[in-house]
Every structure is written in C-alpha cells, then in structure tokens.
Amino acid sequence: MGISTDGTDAAGGLGFNSLAIHAGQEPDRLTGSVTVPIYQTSTYKQDGVGGLRGGYEYSRSANPTRTALEECLAALEGGARGLAFASGLAAEDTLLRTLCTPGDHILLPDDAYGGTYRLVARVLARWGMEFTPVAMHDIAAVAAAVQPNTRMIWVETPTNPLLNIVDIAAVATIAHEQQAMLVVDNTFASPYLQQPLALGADVVVHSTTKYLGGHSDVIGGALVARDAEIGEQLAFHQNAMGAVSGPFDAWLVLRGIKTLGVRMDRHCSNAERIVRFLSEHPAVSSVLYPGLPQHPNHEVAARQMTGFGGMVSFRMRGGEEAALKVCGLTSLFTLGESLGGVESLIEHPGRMTHASVAGSLLEVPDDLIRLSVGIENIEDLLADLSAALA
The missing domain is CATH 3.90.1150.10 (Aspartate Aminotransferase, domain 1)
Incomplete structure (x- = not known):
C-alpha cells in the first residue's frame, strides 16, 4: 500500500495516519486485543513435523510482533516488503552484503552519516568493496563518478549533519541507466515527509531508533524494498545473518509509529x-x-x-x-x-x-x-x- 499525493492510500483509500495506526495491526484473533501483543517467545509448537501455525517456527526467522511492524513499514513507504533489524547499521550491513559482492563499487555521499562511512570504509572495504564519496546534490558529479562496476548509489536526503538535499528521481535515473541500485536513507525525513520508492529508489533504509520510534527508548533499523524479489533476497539474508529486531523492540517502534x-x-x-x-x-x-x-x-x-x-x-x-x-x-x-x-x-x-x-x-x-x-x-x-x- 502506497501513499498518493493527496495523503491517501492508492489501493485502500487510507491516509498516512490511518495506515500508521492500522497497517499490519489487526486486533488479536485470540483475545481481541487492539494493540499487537508482544510475542516474547523463541520457538513455536508445530502441529506435526513441518506443520507450522501461521508460518512461525523460530523467532529469528519470524515473529508475529515483528511481522506486524514489517507490514506497517512496507505500507507507509509504499513498498513490497519491509524488514526490521536490531539497529540501523545492522540493516545497512545486511543490505550491502545482500546486494553487493566483493569488487563491486558504490557511490556514497561525501557528507554521509559517520556510521555508514565507517561500515563501508573500515569493514566492507576489507571484504573487497570499492567506494567513492561524491556530492550527491550535484547531479553532474554523481553521473561523472559512476564506474563500470558501480552496483549501488547510496543517498541520504536530508544529509546528516549538513542537511543537503538530493534529487532522488534524478539520481534514480543515473543509477538505473547503469543497472545499479538506488538506496535512500530516509531516516531524517521519515515516510511521513518523503516517499523515496515512489521517486524511483529501489530500497529505503531507516534507523527506526529515530523518528519512527520517536521516544529515545529503542534501537532498531529497517529496510523496505520496492520489488518483491529484492525483498525476498533481503529476507533470506536477514534470517541467515540474524541481526533481527526483538519482539519488544519491534513493539516499541510500532507504538511510536502510531503518532509519527x-x-x-x-x-x-x-x-x-x-x-x-x-x-x-x-x-x-x-x-x-x-x-x-x-x-x-x-x-x-x-x-x-x-x-x-x-x-x-x-x-x-x-x-x-x-x-x-x-x-x-x-x-x-x-x-x-x-x-x-x-x-x-x-x-x-x-x-x-x-x-x-x-x-x-x-x-x-x-x-x-x-x-x-x-x-x-x-x-x-x-x-x-x-x-x-x-
């Protein structure tokens, strides 16, 4: 479910605030609880070998509280799949290791968040990733910095802390002409103020610690993919790498989103x-x-x-x-x-x-x-x- 220009959901007619309160959050079937329960469990009873109740077997792979958050995030960003992580950097690490391979090149903002730069320059560079910092608000500079092995263009807008603005649609055109992915860190704007997927981004990144959680009481991260196939790839690596959001943390972010x-x-x-x-x-x-x-x-x-x-x-x-x-x-x-x-x-x-x-x-x-x-x-x-x- 995506938000149209008049603030309503194109598919179901719901506005942003209604989606924030209801998307992925049907009343509990067992008790009628209006608030999504905190499923503080690691494992689930199976009805026979391979007989899963609702698809749940182990909470690293899936947890109902986390599922509610992930469905809500996908609805708010207008994406096919949302995924919740233990931190924003855990989300970034999973994304980069899923969609890139050693030898790939990415473009980073020359005023990127310090944690993103540290992850790329001091961790993933040792893994074989190449990167170039570029002034993302200068579209000509972005186009000139693209290389034959550029796999991803990473955008923050507004940037942290210089508050530069990047033309998402223009950078999306450059990325897709190169068959590269466009990733937008939407943490500063939140999906309430900006919809990168509608402007051509392939994946949106959030530190849900920030505006989505909104109360300085939780650490979390999220990815929202525009395409279902990319969403499935990310979900596989989310489970394989394991840096998932715990149920209580997911519940806190979901609670914060209601008043976003x-x-x-x-x-x-x-x-x-x-x-x-x-x-x-x-x-x-x-x-x-x-x-x-x-x-x-x-x-x-x-x-x-x-x-x-x-x-x-x-x-x-x-x-x-x-x-x-x-x-x-x-x-x-x-x-x-x-x-x-x-x-x-x-x-x-x-x-x-x-x-x-x-x-x-x-x-x-x-x-x-x-x-x-x-x-x-x-x-x-x-x-x-x-x-x-x-």
Missing part, C-alpha cells in the same frame, strides 16, 4: 521557528535548513518533501570554541547523540556523531552545531537557545 504524523507536524513547526530565530542571531554565521529559500536545493526539497523536518544545523561565528560553549550551556536542549525523539537534543558533530570521519573527505566543520528539535513548547526552546547564545 502528529509528531512530525510539531517537529517541523518548531524547527521553522528556531530557524527564523537563528537566522537573525548575530552569533550565528549560517543556518543549514532545507526550508530556507536560500538553501541551494530548496526547490528540490519543496518538490519531493511535504515538510522540511525537525533537524537544524548552524555554524558559529566564534568557531569551534564558541560551538562547544553553546553545546554546554543549554538546559532544555539535552547534550546528546541520536535524534528524532520527542525531546530536543544538541550536539557538536565534529566531536560526537561524526568523530569517526575526522581527517577524511567527510570531515565536518568544527564550528557546526546540530539540533534535533523536539516537540516541547516552542517558547521554552527559544528561551533556552537565546540564553546559551547570549
């Missing part, structure tokens, strides 16, 4: 107010946010997103020293890594989330601060930032 739409509306509205405040503050040299008309890819963002998200980055006029000082002075904005929860977070990417890319082509500016804007009262958030920047 209303939370994202508040994240976006709060972020826009903070962007206006920061853009006028004398201590701030620049604000990075795709909703700003002066953002170099604002028009692309406006075309492929329904909102500009809750992530805001900005640079300080006083350099690294000033950035570190501000990070230590906020009280409502908690100094911490991760993002996408109901509470607001502040961090220094160069010293925290992106320390792993220091000294590489992906090194981030040392005067950069990243905010994950929560859903608190906006007046309180503005007062906290104002005091820290004073």
Whole structure:
C-alpha cells in the first residue's frame, strides 16, 4: 500500500495516519486485543513435523510482533516488503552484503552519516568493496563518478549533519541507466515527509531508533524494498545473518509509529521557528535548513518533501570554541547523540556523531552545531537557545 499525493492510500483509500495506526495491526484473533501483543517467545509448537501455525517456527526467522511492524513499514513507504533489524547499521550491513559482492563499487555521499562511512570504509572495504564519496546534490558529479562496476548509489536526503538535499528521481535515473541500485536513507525525513520508492529508489533504509520510534527508548533499523524479489533476497539474508529486531523492540517502534504524523507536524513547526530565530542571531554565521529559500536545493526539497523536518544545523561565528560553549550551556536542549525523539537534543558533530570521519573527505566543520528539535513548547526552546547564545 502506497501513499498518493493527496495523503491517501492508492489501493485502500487510507491516509498516512490511518495506515500508521492500522497497517499490519489487526486486533488479536485470540483475545481481541487492539494493540499487537508482544510475542516474547523463541520457538513455536508445530502441529506435526513441518506443520507450522501461521508460518512461525523460530523467532529469528519470524515473529508475529515483528511481522506486524514489517507490514506497517512496507505500507507507509509504499513498498513490497519491509524488514526490521536490531539497529540501523545492522540493516545497512545486511543490505550491502545482500546486494553487493566483493569488487563491486558504490557511490556514497561525501557528507554521509559517520556510521555508514565507517561500515563501508573500515569493514566492507576489507571484504573487497570499492567506494567513492561524491556530492550527491550535484547531479553532474554523481553521473561523472559512476564506474563500470558501480552496483549501488547510496543517498541520504536530508544529509546528516549538513542537511543537503538530493534529487532522488534524478539520481534514480543515473543509477538505473547503469543497472545499479538506488538506496535512500530516509531516516531524517521519515515516510511521513518523503516517499523515496515512489521517486524511483529501489530500497529505503531507516534507523527506526529515530523518528519512527520517536521516544529515545529503542534501537532498531529497517529496510523496505520496492520489488518483491529484492525483498525476498533481503529476507533470506536477514534470517541467515540474524541481526533481527526483538519482539519488544519491534513493539516499541510500532507504538511510536502510531503518532509519527502528529509528531512530525510539531517537529517541523518548531524547527521553522528556531530557524527564523537563528537566522537573525548575530552569533550565528549560517543556518543549514532545507526550508530556507536560500538553501541551494530548496526547490528540490519543496518538490519531493511535504515538510522540511525537525533537524537544524548552524555554524558559529566564534568557531569551534564558541560551538562547544553553546553545546554546554543549554538546559532544555539535552547534550546528546541520536535524534528524532520527542525531546530536543544538541550536539557538536565534529566531536560526537561524526568523530569517526575526522581527517577524511567527510570531515565536518568544527564550528557546526546540530539540533534535533523536539516537540516541547516552542517558547521554552527559544528561551533556552537565546540564553546559551547570549
């Protein structure tokens, strides 16, 4: 089930929020429980040798709570198959080892998430994978970087932490002309704000720890494949490699998804107010946010997103020293890594989330601060930032 441009499901007529609450989540047949039960079990009674009840035999292979989450994720992204993992990086590792082989080449964003870069550069490169960092928002640069053995183009949009925007449809054309796969990390936007599969992506990646879970209480990851055959390949490797989401973690993400739409509306509205405040503050040299008309890819963002998200980055006029000082002075904005929860977070990417890319082509500016804007009262958030920047 995919979401059409008017927010309804093309097949069943359901809007996004209705799918988030109901897709894959029929009331329990045994008890009528409206909420999907947590099937905290490792194994299942079989009705004779090979006689599986509902297809369940062992919870690494499948678990009813995880199945509900996977069906919901597929519905929200408009894909053929959803798969839930123990973390976002577990999902990425399974995806890369499933669809690529030693000697294959992939294109990575030159401002990719540090964990993705570390996985590719320090783990999979030893396995024989080749990669090239490229400015994904520069379509000509992407086309020029493609090689005969390019198997995959990996896109983040918006990117972490520089909030660049990539034209998904344009990169999809380049990838498919090369018979390569297009993978889009949709963590920052969430399926509520952006639908990469509808724009030509083959697989969507999520850290469900972030906006999908939404409450900073679970670690998880997900893949959603547009094509059923690719979904089957990924499902085989999910089981073979084993980094699956446990039933309680799957339940927490599923619970978070129910309020994704209303939370994202508040994240976006709060972020826009903070962007206006920061853009006028004398201590701030620049604000990075795709909703700003002066953002170099604002028009692309406006075309492929329904909102500009809750992530805001900005640079300080006083350099690294000033950035570190501000990070230590906020009280409502908690100094911490991760993002996408109901509470607001502040961090220094160069010293925290992106320390792993220091000294590489992906090194981030040392005067950069990243905010994950929560859903608190906006007046309180503005007062906290104002005091820290004073």
